[in-house]
Amino acid sequence: MVAEANTPKNNCKCLSCELRNLVFTNLAEDDVRRVCESKEEFSYLKGEIIHSEGESIKYFKYLKNGLVKLFRVTPEGNEQIITITRPFEFVSNTNAFHEERYSYSLSALEDSIVCCVHIEFIKDLILRNGKFALNLISSYARTAEGIISLGLEIRKRNLAGRTAFVLLYFSNEIYHSRIFELPVSRKEIADLISMSSANVIRTFSEFRRDGIIRANGRNIEIIDINKLEVISRRG
Amino acid sequence: MVAEANTPKNNCKCLSCELRNLVFTNLAEDDVRRVCESKEEFSYLKGEIIHSEGESIKYFKYLKNGLVKLFRVTPEGNEQIITITRPFEFVSNTNAFHEERYSYSLSALEDSIVCCVHIEFIKDLILRNGKFALNLISSYARTAEGIISLGLEIRKRNLAGRTAFVLLYFSNEIYHSRIFELPVSRKEIADLISMSSANVIRTFSEFRRDGIIRANGRNIEIIDINKLEVISRRG
DNA sequence: CGCGGCTTTGATGTTCATCAAGTAAAGTGG
C-alpha cells in the first residue's frame, strides 16, 4: 500500500461539495467554512483498511468516492461482512456516538476517498444546530435500517436465494447495470451471505450452466434477470 | 383483547420518571412539563400488537414496562423476529426519523406500558435542544447496534449454537436468572434464529437429555451453563 | 367434551459444510 493513504488532503471546496446536500444542509456559511477547515480527506487504495475494530473513534466519516465493506472478524478468525456500500454513505460506524471504539472494521473495495470530520466537531454542531442534528439522525437511521434489513433478507433465504439476491444487489444497487465487475472475491460473497465459499462458487457455476448469468472471473453479466429474481424470491 | 389498551393514561410524574435519565436528561423543567402534558401512556396486554408494519408513525415510543418483540412478516407469511427487548428500550422503529411508516411490527410478549410522545414534539425538541439531540442519537445508535450485532451472532452459529445462544440471552439479558419462564413459543424462537420450529424443539430435547437444561413447557432452568456456553461458542 | 393450536418425535430426503485435489491467475524474487 502507499503513503498517500495516510496523507490528508484538503483541496475540496465544502461550499460546493455534493455532501453538503446530505448531512451538512442547513449549516450557516460560517459553519461550513469551519467544517471545511477542520475536515481531512483521506484516500485509500483498493484493499486498504480504513479503520479496524477496537481503534478509537476520532472521526465522523463520510464516503465521498469509491466502495467500501464494513465487517468484523469472529474469535475463530472468520470474516462477517455487514454491508457493502457506495457514496454517499455515512460509513462511520454505527457506534460513533455511544462508544469510544469501533466495533466493526472498514476497508476499501475500490480506491476510495473518505471525508473525515473530528467527532467532537460534529458533536458540537449537533449541540448548536438543531436542523443539522435532525438531518444527521435521519441519515443515521437510514444507514442502520439498511444494514438491519439486509441481514433479514439474507437470513430468510437459502444458498441459491442468497446468491441470487447478492447478484441482484450488485446489479441494482451498486452498479445499475446488468454487466459489472464484482468488487469482491467469491469468499467475500460467502462472508456476506454466511455460506461456505465452495458452495457460493458451485451456485455461480449452476447459474452459468442454466444460462442465467455469464461469469468470467469477476466479470458478471446477468442474462436472465427474471429467473434470477424468481430464485431470489423463492429461495 | 381489551379496550384499556387503547385508552391513554397520563398519570405519571415525568419530573420523577425513570425514563428521564435516558433520553430526557438535559431538558429544562419547563420542557419536561410540556413532554409530560403531551405524552400518552398506553397499556398492552400480553399478545397485543403495539403497531404494525405500514402504519403511519405518529409517536416516538419508549418501553416503560414489560417485554416486546419487534418483527416483520415476509411475503410468504413467515414471521422474522428482529429483537426481543426489555425496558427501557427505545422501541420506536429504527425508521421513525427517515420514513413515514413503520417497516416493522411491535407486539407485547408480557403486559407492557409504552410511553408515547408525538414525533413532531420530539423533532421540535431536537431542533431546540442540542443536548437532548446528542442523547437521543446515542440511545438510537445503541439500539440499532444491538439489533445488528444480534443478527451477526445468530448468523455465525449453527442450530445448536443458535439455540444455546438464545437461552443464554434470555437468562443473562432478559431475566438475570438461570430459572425463568420463556416469554415466547418454540416457533417464535425459531422465527428469531431463522430455523424450523421442529428443529428448535429437537434441540431443546437434546439439551434436556444431556442434562444441560430442565424444560417443562415454557419453564426453563439452565443446569449446566458451562456446557451451554461452550455450545454457543462452538456452534 | 371436543376442537384447535402448540409441542414432541420419528422418518425421509434435501441442503449444506467440509475435505481433497486440481487448475488458473496473480504476485515475488532471482
Next chain:
DNA sequence: CCACTTTACTTGATGAACATCAAAGCCGCG
C-alpha cells in the same frame, strides 16, 4: 523475463446438518 510461490477458483465426493412431512400427545378454551 522466467521460475516460483501463493492465492483464488473450481469440481467432485462424502457425511453432517437441516427442513419437511406425518402422526400422536398435550393443553387450554369455549
